[in-house]
Amino acid sequence: MTTSAIRRGARRMAAVLAMAPLVASADWDKLNLTRGVTPYSEEVYQLHMLILWVCVITGIGVFGAIFYSILKFRKSKGAVAAQWHENTLVEFLWTAVPAVILVVMAIPATKALVMMEDVAHSDMTIKVTGYQWRWRYDYINEGVFLYSGLARTSDVARQLNSGIDPKTVDNYLLEVDRELVLPVGRKIRFLTTASDVIHAWWVPALGWKRDAIPGYINESWALIKEPGVYRGQCAELCGKDHGFMPIVVRALPEAEYKAWLEKTKAEQAPKTADSASAPGVSVATAQ
Amino acid sequence: MSEAAAHHDAHHEHHATGMMRWLTTTNHKDIGTMYLIFSLIMFFIGGSMAMIIRLELFQPGLQFVNPQFFNSMTTMHALVMIFGAVMPAWTGFANWLVPLMIGAPDMALPRLNNWSFWILPFAFSLLLGTLFMPGGAPAGGWTMYPPLVLQTGEAFPFLIFAVHFMGASSIAGAINIIATVFNMRAPGMTLMKLPLFVWTWIITAFLLIASIPVLAGAVTMLLTDKFFGTSFFSAAGGGDPVMFQHIFWFFGHPEVYILILPAFGIASAIIPTFARKPLFGYSSMVYAAAAIAFLSFIVWAHHMFTVGMPLAGELFFMYATVLIAVPTGVKVFNWVATMWQGSMTFETPMLFAIAFVVLFTIGGFSGLMLGVTPVDFQYHDTYFVVAHFHYVLVTGAIYSLIAGTYFWLPKMTGHMYDEKLGKLHFWLSTISVNVLFFPQHFLGLAGMPRRIPDYAVQFADWNMVSSIGGFVFGASQLLFVIGIVKCIRGGEKATAQVWEGAHGLEWTLPSPAPYHTFSEPPPAASIEGGMR
Numbered sequence: 129m130t131t132s133a134i135r136r137g138a139r140r141m142a143a144v145l146a147m148a149p150l151v152a153s154a155d156w157d158k159l160n161l162t163r164g165v166t167p168y169s170e171e172v173y174q175l176h177m178l179i180l181w182v183c184v185i186t187g188i189g190v191f192g193a194i195f196y197s198i199l200k201f202r203k204s205k206g207a208v209a210a211q212w213h214e215n216t217l218v219e220f221l222w223t224a225v226p227a228v229i230l231v232v233m234a235i236p237a238t239k240a241l242v243m244m245e246d247v248a249h250s251d252m253t254i255k256v257t258g259y260q261w262r263w264r265y266d267y268i269n270e271g272v273f274l275y276s277g278l279a280r281t282s283d284v285a286r287q288l289n290s291g292i293d294p295k296t297v298d299n300y301l302l303e304v305d306r307e308l309v310l311p312v313g314r315k316i317r318f319l320t321t322a323s324d325v326i327h328a329w330w331v332p333a334l335g336w337k338r339d340a341i342p343g344y345i346n347e348s349w350a351l352i353k354e355p356g357v358y359r360g361q362c363a364e365l366c367g368k369d370h371g372f373m374p375i376v377v378r379a380l381p382e383a384e385y386k387a388w389l390e391k392t393k394a395e396q397a398p399k400t401a402d403s404a405s406a407p408g409v410s411v412a413t414a415q
Numbered sequence: 416m417s418e419a420a421a422h423h424d425a426h427h428e429h430h431a432t433g434m435m436r437w438l439t440t441t442n443h444k445d446i447g448t449m450y451l452i453f454s455l456i457m458f459f460i461g462g463s464m465a466m467i468i469r470l471e472l473f474q475p476g477l478q479f480v481n482p483q484f485f486n487s488m489t490t491m492h493a494l495v496m497i498f499g500a501v502m503p504a505w506t507g508f509a510n511w512l513v514p515l516m517i518g519a520p521d522m523a524l525p526r527l528n529n530w531s532f533w534i535l536p537f538a539f540s541l542l543l544g545t546l547f548m549p550g551g552a553p554a555g556g557w558t559m560y561p562p563l564v565l566q567t568g569e570a571f572p573f574l575i576f577a578v579h580f581m582g583a584s585s586i587a588g589a590i591n592i593i594a595t596v597f598n599m600r601a602p603g604m605t606l607m608k609l610p611l612f613v614w615t616w617i618i619t620a621f622l623l624i625a626s627i628p629v630l631a632g633a634v635t636m637l638l639t640d641k642f643f644g645t646s647f648f649s650a651a652g653g654g655d656p657v658m659f660q661h662i663f664w665f666f667g668h669p670e671v672y673i674l675i676l677p678a679f680g681i682a683s684a685i686i687p688t689f690a691r692k693p694l695f696g697y698s699s700m701v702y703a704a705a706a707i708a709f710l711s712f713i714v715w716a717h718h719m720f721t722v723g724m725p726l727a728g729e730l731f732f733m734y735a736t737v738l739i740a741v742p743t744g745v746k747v748f749n750w751v752a753t754m755w756q757g758s759m760t761f762e763t764p765m766l767f768a769i770a771f772v773v774l775f776t777i778g779g780f781s782g783l784m785l786g787v788t789p790v791d792f793q794y795h796d797t798y799f800v801v802a803h804f805h806y807v808l809v810t811g812a813i814y815s816l817i818a819g820t821y822f823w824l825p826k827m828t829g830h831m832y833d834e835k836l837g838k839l840h841f842w843l844s845t846i847s848v849n850v851l852f853f854p855q856h857f858l859g860l861a862g863m864p865r866r867i868p869d870y871a872v873q874f875a876d877w878n879m880v881s882s883i884g885g886f887v888f889g890a891s892q893l894l895f896v897i898g899i900v901k902c903i904r905g906g907e908k909a910t911a912q913v914w915e916g917a918h919g920l921e922w923t924l925p926s927p928a929p930y931h932t933f934s935e936p937p938p939a940a941s942i943e944g945g946m947r
Contacts, residue, residue, distance in 0.1 A: 158857075158873070159857040159860065160860055161793060162862070168789075171789065172789055175790050176790050176793070179787060183780035183781075183784065187776065190776060191776075193751045194754065197754040197755050197757070198759065201754065201756055201759055202758070203759060203760045204760070207758045208758055211692065211693060213692070213694060213695050213696070219745070222744065222748045223741060223744075223745055226740060226741050226744045233787070234733070234734060237787045237788065238730060241730060241733070285476065288477045293476070294475040295475075300871055301871045302871045320723075325562045325563040326563065326656060328721060330796075332862045335792070336721075336792035337721055337792055337793070338721055338723060339722045339723060341650075341722065342651070343651070343655070343656065344650070344657065344722075346722075346723035347723070362864070363795065363796040363797070363864045364796060365486070365555065365560075365866045366563060370482075370486070370867060371868050371870070
């Protein structure tokens with residue numbers, strides 16, 4: 129089994145290497161940061177590309193100078209070493225120019241940060257609570273909540289030597305038993321906290337992650353522009369099953385979201401009364 | 416020049432033999448050798464843990480270890496590599512080289528020196544012993560964040576005391592280096608003539624003295640939270656889990672520069688030697704190192720942008736962080752300018768030094784990207800971060816340690832190392848280390864969190880590539896050991912100067928350097944400026 133796995137791996141490796149020239153064009157989206165589906169994630173993407181290009185251009189300059197020196201100023205080619213070791217103008221320039229570039233980069237970065245921290249005028253609030261090892265979502269003022277943990281199919285397959293090929297499992301490790309359902313087009317405020325250890329709630333398509341810390345309530349926000357299913361994971365080491373507490377957001381158009389909310393309200397209304405001592409347990413197992 | 420002194424020294428070579436020599440020695444060269452061998456052993460222990468990590472991540476699904484053990488591996492790999500491999504290696508180089516470079520007969524505090532080394536085997540026995548304890552080794556990450564770290568089993572107090580011991584050893588080493596450099600420089604060796612390795616080490620020593628006690632305080636508070644009913648970091652008891660992170664990273668960020676500043680010193684020694692040209696901008700190198708050290712104390716919260724700080728705090732730490740790019744850039748530009756119009760040859764130390772400049776700069780670029788707070792909200796705690804700090808630590812700190820080893824080994828052993836083997840080691844390492852770490856940038860950007868034992872299938876291809884790079888890189892390091900052992904056992908006799916372009920007091924001594932050196936200070940005329 130292992131040798132065939134290695135052979136399979138080697139073939140995949142060969143395929144990856146063969147694709148290398150195409151990487152620049154075809155597969156770029158898989159190699160780069162996601163653009164996401166919120167105004168903030170778009171800002172972050174633009175900022176990421178800006179800094180990336182600044183780094184790439186600087187890198188071409190610096191590494192170009194190094195490789196030029198390696199080729200040109202080598203003893204085997206008869207190069208004679210100069211003895212200069214100072215140049216005030218050059219030193220001033222390579223201190224001042226990077227500083228100016230940093231200031232130019234800091235302006236959009238500051239704008240993006242101010243945008244992220246502005247949680248005012250939100251249309252609704254979701255409280256996210258991290259547990260070892262699942263999430264609880266409370267729809268504030270709606271009386272609706274749900275627990276969300278790793279889907280059964282992934283949980284079986286991820287056991288040590290389960291014998292199940294992860295490739296045969298739909299959305300392996302990125303599927304949950306109950307999705308967080310959200311509306312598109314509304315400014316949603318997220319309150320993140322935790323009940324045991326520190327977790328971090330991260331859906332890349334929203335453009336940010338935020339730590340869920342016991343005793344703290346952190347604020348952030350997202351306005352999802354397009355309906356869809358967006359997947360993420362806990363991003364702060366939280367114990368043995370840290371790798372197994374995914375997040376799935378299903379963003380629905382307003383009408384469908386309202387219908388879902390009413391249906392869930394109706395489901396939860398009687399149950400919360402008789403299971404007050406262990407809230408949520410029946411909901412979490414209800415699928 | 417100092418041949419008379421060397422002759423004189425040779426008569427004093429009486430010391431205990433066998434095991435007692437090593438247990439009781441106060442000789443800076445013996446202690447330096449022990450530090451270096453210890454760190455090499457730790458490099459392989461930590462490296463074995465990395466191999467287990469890459470083996471499990473070779474393909475999706477869990478094939479070899481359970482998640483708890485995987486977390487122990489990431490935790491222990493970091494602790495062993497940082498506190499066991501890199502930090503003792505720097506102290507080992509300092510022990511060997513600082514007295515030779517400043518023309519001193521030994522370290523200022525030789526008995527403290529012996530003690531600071533011999534603490535380490537005990538510290539790491541405590542730490543590595545936890546692997547065999549019920550509940551396993553610490554698995555809460557090397558950053559030891561509460562409340563998670565408080566869930567550690569019987570290993571917990573061993574972790575805390577191991578960290579205390581490592582810290583005590585580092586502080587003692589740092590005090591010794593400061594005392595040596597400030598009191599024992601040969602006449603004429605003014606501060607602005609010191610070789611840059613000595614300069615960067617003094618700055619490192621001050622960082623150690625300022626930051627290690629902060630770590631000691633943090634882990635002591637963890638200890639009392641666990642066993643004595645305090646609630647420093649427990650929200651339920653009125654404490655604050657985020658406070659730990661502030662305290663930890665107030666140590667942790669200077670620690671990053673403790674690991675890398677001496678590497679700058681080594682690159683600044685090797686590049687001028689093989690470019691046969693004085694170091695460009697000696698004084699700006701010193702000022703840049705000092706500026707980096709200062710900034711390292713006011714950027715700690717960039718490790719925790721996602722904890723939810725006020726906007727003003729996030730802005731401050733972003734601006735301060737990206738500012739580090741300026742002095743770091745100055746250093747890189749200076750190395751490039753040193754090579755420009757030089758007369759370069761490419762022996763193994765130079766190859767590793769050039770690769771250090773290029774690959775460390777790549778790590779610097781990703782560091783700059785991570786410093787920009789709004790984007791860090793995406794990068795934070797992903798494989799992008801893993802790629803970043805392995806570029807600065809493996810191809811930064813470790814590469815310059817390897818470069819320094821090849822560079823000074825002939826001075827230590829009296830023999831030249833095997834150049835062919837060294838070059839093979841270089842090319843295999845440099846190709847594989849990039850196959851290992853470069854794809855991790857892609858994984859992080861694509862959304863793979865760090866510290867996970869298993870992953871979604873879209874991350875499978877690059878993880879496999881990375882693991883293959885990891886196995887080759889790990890195996891290549893065996894060539895390093897073979898090269899060192901061969902060089903100790905024999906080989907072409909090394910001259911005193913060893914390298915055509917070498918300058919500095921250590922190269923005025925015969926190779927191998929006698930057991931006692933500079934019992935009489937070197938003549939002032941032999942002291943050149945540190946730019947050479």
